[in-house]
Amino acid sequence: MIPSSPFIPFIFFLFSLLTAAVVQSKQPFFPSAIYHSSLKKESSRSPSKPKPILPYKTRYFPQELDHFTFQPQSYKIFYQKYLINDTHWHRGAPIFVYTGNEGNIEWFAENTGFLLDIAPKFKALLVFIEHRFYGDSLPFGKDSYKSANTLGYLNSQQALADYAVLIRSLKKNLSSDSSPVVVFGGSYGGMLAYWFRLKYPHVAIGALASSAPILQFDNITPWTSFNDAITDDFKDASLNCYEVIKGTWQELDILSSKKEGLAEVSRIFRTCEKLQYIDSAANWLSEAFIYTAMVNYPTKANFMKPLPAYPVEEMCKIIDTFPPGTSKLNRAFAAASLYYNYSNTHKCFDLEHGSDEHGLNGWEWQACSEMVMPMTSSSQSMFPQYSFSYDEFSDHCKSFYGVRPRPHWITTEFGGNNIEQVLKRYGSNIIFSNGLQDPWSRGSVLKNISDTIIALVTKKGAHHADFRGADKDDPKWLIDQRRQEVDIIQKWLDEYYRDYA
């Protein structure tokens, strides 16, 4: 039942909880595909988290539906949410804009304490803009996700244009045309921040793109890199840990051929209801390992889930300290439980039904239209081996949404090939920050390109670790990375004020 190839779920993974594999759970595409929606299910059973009180005012901007056509329907207005904090700002002082990604903007604001931390120094206005089709910024209300006719307007270029229009209007309304704008974003939001600086240099004087895998398209980055990076994270924690996880899939495979296999796996995984598919267990495990590698932060955190510091190491400790003879599956389950149940609120797990507490489910569409990031898993990976086929992927998207992806569009529109040569003589004021523990880092820019296009890389950092608020337990390398960011941004601003003096 666990196919050696093609094993599809991971290929759709992005920064969020949602994957095209979730789509498949509604409409299976490969008969043998395992379903990958467990994490969301846990969320639905979690006691709903109290909403943190964010120091932002919520505003809505009347935005036009389609910036790139002039048909009567292009002018339809929807209300785009943005958050604003002007505690330290005065007219003419900088405006720091977070280019929202695939979820409720509050969630990103909550996890980008860095901007609140640095606002006083820069006297910066902070603005977090929600991405169209996420959170409350739904152009067609509850019908927004109805079909390609509505979802067709959900893409990165329209989002970037939204940001440009909103920022221009905001500056005008604040009578602060001369305020320099710096854009910030993490993950897909970091891609948007970089692309915004690339396409709208007249609006933003610089961009800090944290953990932005802008090179994860076409053949620029090896398709195995994402899973290889996770594998390396676990191997670095413990070779035994890697071997246990790698062996788990075969144990599941053997169980799947047994009559009582489903019951046995349900028991091991303490499922609330008996599983329908053994694949669900594989998926649930994989998801835990993937996301834990992404959020392998050096301090306790609660981005995806509440987790201790360096959770990959903690998982591996769990695996490594079991008494000899314990099955790999039992160990892997215990490790994954760290991810799903660190706060110990679950008595049982629901692996086969999801929720979407961060409002992320537009990503399925984006992954099936322009955000095509091919991924595969090699025989060295800790995950089962799988391959990727553009044709099969395209057929899947077509059958689900009625339209095919444009898998080479992102590199046509935004580039990526030969980025060093292209940006060496073009552009300026961009920081690509990455932590090498983050599996997405391998699809980002890890070397300085010019004096003003800088890569800030840490060996230990995880997915946009630098954007988290300062913590008393932060290690020196993280404090240093943030300080470098602040220094570089200060330089951009100094230059700006000199140029415009």
Added chain:
Amino acid sequence: MIPSSPFIPFIFFLFSLLTAAVVQSKQPFFPSAIYHSSLKKESSRSPSKPKPILPYKTRYFPQELDHFTFQPQSYKIFYQKYLINDTHWHRGAPIFVYTGNEGNIEWFAENTGFLLDIAPKFKALLVFIEHRFYGDSLPFGKDSYKSANTLGYLNSQQALADYAVLIRSLKKNLSSDSSPVVVFGGSYGGMLAYWFRLKYPHVAIGALASSAPILQFDNITPWTSFNDAITDDFKDASLNCYEVIKGTWQELDILSSKKEGLAEVSRIFRTCEKLQYIDSAANWLSEAFIYTAMVNYPTKANFMKPLPAYPVEEMCKIIDTFPPGTSKLNRAFAAASLYYNYSNTHKCFDLEHGSDEHGLNGWEWQACSEMVMPMTSSSQSMFPQYSFSYDEFSDHCKSFYGVRPRPHWITTEFGGNNIEQVLKRYGSNIIFSNGLQDPWSRGSVLKNISDTIIALVTKKGAHHADFRGADKDDPKWLIDQRRQEVDIIQKWLDEYYRDYA
């Protein structure tokens, strides 16, 4: 009848024969507006010009309708025409792309001999791409101009994306991914070339934007500049000439209040049929002066019409050499006849019916959607005074097309304000070439911005004079300007080959 204000026709003028005023001839917007389609009528009566044999092969590329949405209809294919000449090219050698503007691509190829002249030196492949909705590149065939539902896809961003997609595909098909691409364009095509370098630096290593009034939007360039420049051209030729033309409008005004005024004007203007509106005569004159200023080339040429070298001076000679006592109207008519009838083929003139021999009539739509370039005429202008109102313009476009313009969109999407500060630290490899005789030059970049963003300005040049093929009578300043362009492009290419070595 000639209103002192608002006098609308000129505000819509662009590079082409077509203006929104032509729209008005179908659906008048200001009761007093004069109609501005005479030039086209002449064309219809001209013996059809023999088509020059161009050294290009004609190809068609299957292009998608809408690059910025993913609806089922976005994927509709239309066939985009392009011309190609590979006489001197070999794999890996440069590709020079002309980013087509608002007309048949053959017309631009015919008037861009510069590229044929320099192709041997660079061993360059020459590619002229037709702009969507012009010439044969009609996404909806003969229904392309039916309404905003079809025309909505006609805009600069879609055109730029067309070019990116086509160039990428072409390079792939030629197995020449490593060929550097330089984009060239004149007038609106020059704006597109600059914008292409701005937005697609990964596709084009540099741009030569000739006579590209990228700053003719919003309040960046004074709204009177276009008419002031024409006025200066005529004043520089002869102060008397300027005064005669400036006085013409009053003479027409007086005639318009007379019972036999229309007959009198028809007689003076040798119209084939009696005029319906005296305004048509004012419009016919204005058009001649405007276009003659634009094409005030130092050699005989036939871009808009066949004309002698320095036709503005020739016009003024005609005006100045009339015997004393000749009416201003008679003199102005004689001067304008140089423009309409230099080849002496017309026995009479038709001022009130048009044709469109260059397939330019999509510009009306573009001017009424995104290409809003406000223009006014001051009391010092040689033209009648007129003003501009965004609201009135918007109402006009709405009543004609059913949609309103987005008059500030171009500066949001492409910038323009503070261009020196923005480009000083961003971008590279752009030449803005201009001749100060060209009324559009005042809306372009006339000073170097950085070491690699260069303004090449000539005192005498007219509308993209540098793009014309070399002529034995070319003056030194024009030869020099072209040589500088060649040297700079050579530098870009040398750097490129070094960077990618």
